[in-house]
Amino acid sequence: MIAAPKPDLVTVNIDGVDIAVPKGTNVIEAAKQLQKDVPHYCYHPKLTVAGNCRMCMVEMGMPAVDPATKAPVIDPATGKQRINWIPRPQIGCGTTVAPGMHIKTSSPMVKDAREGVMEFLLINHPLDCPICDQAGECKLQEQATGYGRGYSRFIEEKNVKPKRTQLGPRVTLDDERCILCSRCVRFSKEIAKDDVLGFVDRGSYSTLTCHPGKKLENNYSLNTVDICPVGALTSTDFRFKMRVWFLKQTNTLDIESSVGVNAVIWSREGVIYRLTPRRNDEVNDTWMSDSGRMLYKQVAAADRLAAITVNGAPSGLDIAINAAAELLKAGSVAVVGSGRASVEEQFLLKKLAEQLGVSAALVARTGQGDTLLISADRNPNVRGALVTGLISALPAAQLTQLAADIDAGKVKTVVSHGEDLLAAGLTAAQLAKVSVIYLGTHANATSAAAKVVLPTLHTFEKAGTFVNQQFRIQTFAAAVPGPQGATNDLAVLSKLVVALGAPATASDVQALWPALAAAVPALATMLYKNIPETGLLLDATPWASLPFVEGETLKFKPVASALTT
């Protein structure tokens, strides 16, 4: 792994404690390193500083120097250099650290300023928390508890603004709750590069709106909901469905491309309500696409496979495994793996292929990259298949070799891990010539034609790892149980491997890892439980010359471009 260069450090004093922070750090971030919370609304670490909410005010001073000689001025009382405190509060978000800077984050001046801002923010706010979706994750609510008066001095009429504007297909706006922090405006302009939001009217009547004739409909629109500190922007999909404090949070990954966006699944009693991004500065900052979030709907889709079948008739797991093993033992087998399967599943599938003496194929899934967080490779884990050795070359979209082998009568049985063989280029006639053992989550033409159907789990229902386009191995965990009748892919695969004569094989991720690490050079010395939340970069040199399809995205520059040009 490559060590990051040591940043230039600047020492500042916050509430009496000296701390060295990298040059360019602002006061909010510096204070955070000392576990000091500087409350803020408009500041967002991944957006430009607007400095408009004025909640983050701190008291600031600089060491005194003699104007003529530049010599430090010493305070005789303390023997230390005197500090010239600025008589008005400064904004923490817009103040960059300087050597010797002194900061007070909770002096009377600071408290007074904060309480003033808090009161101002609340006077025209509807205070409709009981019916507001943001309740429980609202910064206004949180900070009102810390800095509010607890009663109102405001007896005037509150401003009236539009209550439910559809800004686009996925985002609803309540202007009365908006505190005009401009985070959503800056996000749209700076990150999504879709400058459609802005304010009309002036002063306290300022109203967030979409440019006339335009909509907030880019594929990143839901990030505005995440970063809106109040309940002004809500997800049309999620709103009014569930109180957030009832929801369990489980770490997962975006499964729509090889970017490997870090995400969180929010679920309750086995039902997923939403997906939101999880910060990873090396992968996705704090962002995630709308399309990736909506994939949770696959989990409870009507076409989920839940019945184990053999020859179309309902069956039990062991009977189906035996039926599959019979087919496999007869020989002439082809194995089709999946770029959507986890590293662990790919490892077991590779074992199976080895037992059968064949090499596996994978189906490529590509599309236009969006240069942000969706890459051209729409499989989340092709690199996992390379790392585990399931494949050694990049996959193609069409299984032409398999088609030819079927036509030539060389293949009689196909094991497909979730791939629809028709979609991957086989004809119905070719499909009819072979016996298919299908492990998958959703019904399709292949599962309909399969001899043995073994329903398995969706990513959000199981644990495992993916290797993203950076060769970063990242983990995901099970958020909800799978449908009754579905079996964890690892369990199915290990049973098949055992049925073909291998000794008992671990069927859960943790237990499988020692064997995995021992067999896979790139993962040697690693343990599943030691993979940090932000992932680990693997040594990618063995695959450096492969013509990967990804172009540039938010945190990724293809290496290949340097080689080919």
Place this chain on the structure above:
Amino acid sequence: MPAPAQSRVIFQHIDEPGYTNDLACYVRHGGYEVLKKSITRPPADLIEEVKKSGLRGRGGAGFPCGVKWSLVDRKSGKPIYLIVNADESEPGTFKDRYIMHQDPHQLIEGTILSCFANNVKQAYIYIRGEMPEGARILEKAIAEARAANFAGPNILGSGYSCEIYVHRGAGAYICGEETGLIESLEGKRANPRIKPPYFPAVLGLYQCPTIVNNVETMCHVKVIADLGGEAYAKTGTPGNTGTRIFCVSGHVQRPGYYEFPAGTITMGQLLNEVCGGPLPGRTFKAVIPGGSSAKVLRFGERYKGKRKVGADMVDYDWGVEDVPMDFDCLAMIGSMGGSGGVIVMDDSVNMVEALANINAFYQHESCGQCTPCREGSLWMKKISSRMVHGQARKEDAALLKSVADQIPGRTICAFGEACSWPTQSFLIKFKDEFETYAEVKKTLPADRLALV
């Protein structure tokens, strides 16, 4: 002591019979002679003259012009822009408009000189949106000046080229705040920028170093280039050099604009002698000395302290009438010289109603970016408006003051001060009127102040 005589330098030709705003008239009166003799000098000399002159900006803050120019980042390699702030919107201020309407070439000559001094190739005159006539006049004057080679390419054969463009403002008071102005000139909403990092001298228009100066300031530069900095500084008093224009409005016999050597006239002389005193049967009650955002002065109050005169510290003990009308003395007594807009109120004025009017203005003009100003200005307006509509409470006086106290020093731009100083000062100086307003209101005709 009698008032000094007016000394019209900037307003020399304003309202002069027969003086027209075309180039020929300007040239007949000696126009562009200063440009002719200055354009052969090293530009740095002109900056030096401006520094020596002690000229303080006439846009409101009184910031030394020479210092402003020396802060400009000249090493960035980026072009330097100059913007003439012609947004004149502070209530009570009406001087720039007369310059532009009646003597536009004076402004153009001053602007070209300032551009030449600072190696500026492109200047903008950002004129208040509500002054279409002024914009037309300036457009025509610039065309004339270009045709005569006083502006545009290769000015007077010097090899120096400079274009001036007129930009009509977006119709809001906040467009006059220099960084709001820059945003507006860039085609955006006039939201003032945070400083740091966006100091115009470093990251101004299009993120290039930029000088923003008031219309009148530009005209003074022409006078300085003509006389030299030292000679210019002989007019006025140390620290307040040159002449100062006062725009007097309200309850005096002769409202209007008057120009005097800076610091040489007192408030009493200005109002009583120059402006003819109060209206018949009336007495002065209050005066706002520097545009509506300046803190109000109450007739009858005394200001005491020590001040520097030359090298000595001397005691002063002034009534409103005794205060010399310069930046420093007005600041000393807790108000400001600001834009020179002197607003006079006599004993017919109810201070609650006067403040309700001012609050309505500032509430309407807050850009709305930062919380204290956005919410505070509207809250103050709602309170004072409710009061004048018959719902005043005794506790509103304390509430108004407390709301105002939560604004200044905590905002992005100086509008925070502008909108809170009136309320703060009215409540300090006329608190009783606010506390008793509920009673007074009952004796007033119901249809007063339909506006707010």
